[in-house]
Amino acid sequence: MAHGYPLEVTETRVASRRRVFITGVGPLSAIGSGRQRFWAALLAGTDGSSRVTRFDTSGYRVHRACELRGFVPPAGTEHMGPISQYAIAAGALALSDAGLTAEQVQRAGVVIGTTGGDLPVLERIQRRRQSGAEEVPEDFHQLAAHAIAANVGRRLGLGGPNQVVAGACAAGNYALTVAYEWIQSERAERVLAGGADPLSPMPFTGFARLLAIAPDVCRPFDKNRKGILLGEGAGLLVLESAESARRRGARVYAELLDYGLSCDAYHATMPHPEAVGMRNAMHKALAAAGVAPEDVDYVSAHGTGTRASDPLECTAVGQVFARNPGVPISSIKSMIGHSLAAASAFEAISCALAIDTGWIPPTIHHETPDPACDVDCVPNRARERRVRVTLNNAFAFGGNNCCVVFARA
Secondary structure, rough: OOOOOHHHHHHHHHHHHHEEEEEEEEEEEEEEHHHHHHHHHHHOOOOOOEEOOOOOOOOOOOOOEEEEOOOOOOOOOOOOOOHHHHHHHHHHHHHHHHHHHHHHOOOEEEEEOOOOOOOOHHHHHHHHHHOOOOOOOOHHHHHOOHHHHHHHHEEEHOOOEEEEEOOOHHHHHHHHHHHHHHHHOOOOOEEEEEEEEEOHHHHHHHHHOOOOOOOOOOOOOOOOOOOOOOOOOEEEEEEEHHHHHOOOOOOOOOOEEEEEEEOOOOOOOOOOOOOHHHHHHHHHHHHOOOOHHHHOOEEOOOOOOOOOOHHHHHHHHHHHOOOOOEEEEEHHHHOOOOHHHHHHHHHHHHHHHHHHHHOOOEEEEOOOOHHHHEEEEOOOOOOOOOEEEEEEEEEEEEHHHEEEEEOOO
């Protein structure tokens, strides 16, 4: 085995795996929903941030986020929490984009990633109780995390395996790995997978108290970066076995080659100071996919815009890609915010579309280079480039790291 990767990790895995294609994408984001609008907005460098209107921020020092404005919940979902509503809407977009028939959808599985479950339901229940309402509200059952994927399956007619994954801010990528394994083990021929999370007071308060929210804009890798902006929405993808995609003549955006997982095992919120977990996840993903670092054309960064995380990610990327030092690494969180579980799912969609279209989305608001972030962050303007292989990084609280490799099919 070349490139110094363990022989037993790559050759056995690569030789025995089924090929898994991405045949549909469904982004529901602050800058646009549906494949065409979302991608056009990313390539245009659209900033989706604005002053928060969802709840009162007068008691905070920060007031901006990337809200999903003008969203109308699908008919019949009024009793559900916003995660279910977002996931159902995004799932419908992805299934339509994939061109699946009702019969094909019925046999498909669904796996949804979330950070904290449907917190707005809990917040709504708490407000009712404080006002003297009934002790057990009618929508109490929507608090159960399994209700999210169950609602998606029931509403969209997905009769295959059904699961919710809680992997913090890497949950969207984690959901893709579960779907990948279902297809590998022939538990499903196709799976609707990704992440969804809403904007609500609880995570906003948490990040604000960590002093992790920027007062103006999110500027990943910039010397003057001041933190994240929270986002919201849902990113769902249709993953399908190559055999199934070929039988029905599906359009294929990209292939999901494999993934790498690690845990920093270090701190509840801070990444490991030597970026050990980040580096291990990237190494494992490339080794499992049978891809050398110099073959990667684009890295979709976790790129939060925080003082602590960005330099560590750049350090880890520099170490992993020592033989590919100029690899472009951009952060679309500069445009759509940090949408928690949906973040890495949006980024997976971006990776697939970069491969499909030959364009790399930019990192906007980049004005002052930082020596601690010495990478090509594709500053401010999208870049045309033939993209064959991409790596999608997701590094969550608790050091939960999940990196996924995509390639031209």
